[in-house]
Amino acid sequence: MTGTGPSSSTVEGLDAEVVAGRGDFELRAALTVGPGEVLAVLGPNGAGKTTLLRSLAGLLALREGHITVGGTRWDAPADGLFVPATDRRVGLVFQDYRLFPHLSVLDNVAFAARARGARRRVARTGAHEVLGLLGLADLAARRPDRLSGGQAQRVALARALASDPALVLLDEPLAALDARTRLEIRTELRRRLTAFAGPSVVVTHDPLEALVLADRILVLEGGRIAQTGTPAEVARRPATEYVARLMGLNLYRGRTADAATGRVELENGGTLFVTTSGEPLVDGGRVLAVLSPAAISLHLAELPDSSPRNVWTGTVAGVELLTDRVRVAVTGLPDALVDVTTAALADLRLTPGQQVWLSAKANEVTAYTAS
Numbered sequence: 001m002t003g004t005g006p007s008s009s010t011v012e013g014l015d016a017e018v019v020a021g022r023g024d025f026e027l028r029a030a031l032t033v034g035p036g037e038v039l040a041v042l043g044p045n046g047a048g049k050t051t052l053l054r055s056l057a058g059l060l061a062l063r064e065g066h067i068t069v070g071g072t073r074w075d076a077p078a079d080g081l082f083v084p085a086t087d088r089r090v091g092l093v094f095q096d097y098r099l100f101p102h103l104s105v106l107d108n109v110a111f112a113a114r115a116r117g118a119r120r121r122v123a124r125t126g127a128h129e130v131l132g133l134l135g136l137a138d139l140a141a142r143r144p145d146r147l148s149g150g151q152a153q154r155v156a157l158a159r160a161l162a163s164d165p166a167l168v169l170l171d172e173p174l175a176a177l178d179a180r181t182r183l184e185i186r187t188e189l190r191r192r193l194t195a196f197a198g199p200s201v202v203v204t205h206d207p208l209e210a211l212v213l214a215d216r217i218l219v220l221e222g223g224r225i226a227q228t229g230t231p232a233e234v235a236r237r238p239a240t241e242y243v244a245r246l247m248g249l250n251l252y253r254g255r256t257a258d259a260a261t262g263r264v265e266l267e268n269g270g271t272l273f274v275t276t277s278g279e280p281l282v283d284g285g286r287v288l289a290v291l292s293p294a295a296i297s298l299h300l301a302e303l304p305d306s307s308p309r310n311v312w313t314g315t316v317a318g319v320e321l322l323t324d325r326v327r328v329a330v331t332g333l334p335d336a337l338v339d340v341t342t343a344a345l346a347d348l349r350l351t352p353g354q355q356v357w358l359s360a361k362a363n364e365v366t367a368y369t370a371s
């Protein structure tokens with residue numbers, strides 16, 4: 001660790017091929033996380049995020065594959081090898097923190113060292129050091145029930161880091177905080193995890209959390225990896241409808257019907273003229289096309305001929321108020337989410353079932369090769 005606790009020169013990356021399951025569910029995912037790297041695992045309910053975390057922590061044994069951390073094998077069923085959770089150098093931060101209510105902050109943080117057999121005085125000295133480094137020295141004597149949500153989150157992280165972990169695992173670490181505290185802690189958590197010399201894995205539902213905290217994002221869907229990439233790659237080129245929705249984008253699958261004009265026939269009906277951001281279109285090639293809801297214009301009447309390349313009609317399915325604008329769901333060929341200002345909504349007087357016309361410039365529809 002650098003800056004947040006006792007130094008450890010043995011900390012290296014995580015290399016895992018996880019085949020694990022509970023009941024009928026099976027997770028299959030290969031992942032590597034480098035030293036000092038933060039990987040965010042995103043996915044819908046039931047995707048296998050917790051299964052992955054439990055496998056890495058040693059709370060669930062692999063069916064196949066391996067888990068290697070810092071060059072040490074923790075799980076390798078083919079060789080009959082399994083290191084139990086208590087013997088893995090893992091710093092765990094739970095969603096509800098799970099601080100020991102009867103122990104002071106200091107003893108909570110000293111706990112891991114004590115559990116490994118360190119003498120009370122040595123463990124407490126180490127805990128003092130970590131609390132000092134994280135700016136929490138003033139809280140050392142407090143009981144957990146006297147901490148605010150943000151403080152409890154910080155103490156939980158201090159406890160994880162103080163255990164001299166080879167791997168830090170965080171399960172929805174900010175979910176229990178109110179929106180304002182979350183904002184504040186998110187940036188701080190990013191700093192702490194970056195300062196930690198080993199690999200970190202953060203499980204989250206929250207795309208913003210993943211974008212801010214992580215160096216790399218891994219998206220799980222139905223027990224399989226749907227996408228991996230840097231936050232920018234995932235946000236710019238979502239590989240699945242789930243990721244696109246998370247990023248607030250419209251995503252369409254289709255085939256290039258005419259590469260010269262950028263015409264794409266969509267799988268679920270409709271046509272879009274697109275532009276590419278990278279590799280050129282190939283006739284007949286499978287593509288994904290993204291379109292931001294803010295780049296679509298909504299009209300109450302059919303557009304004159306001089307209008308943008310993409311014009312289609314649809315029916316208003318619903319209207320949702322976002323913080324500073326309104327998101328209109330339109331059913332058509334293709335379906336679309338469209339953002340309008342609240343002022344525009346008042347002018348348009350949209351109601352469910354109403355017919356509308358949509359338009360979007362071809363250079364707002366970015367297409368890329370579907371994998």
Ligand SMILES: Nc1ncnc2c1ncn2[C@@H]1O[C@H](COP(=O)(O)OP(=O)(O)OP(=O)(O)O)[C@@H](O)[C@H]1O
Pocket residue numbers: 022023024025043044045046047048049050051052
């Ligand atoms: N104890 C169990 N026995 C049988 N099946 C289970 C058990 N726990 C979870 N599952 C199933 O395993 C699958 C993956 O669950 P998991 O908790 O890993 O998903 P998740 O991505 O963490 O979901 P969430 O975001 O809802 O926490 C689900 O289909 C779930 O129903």
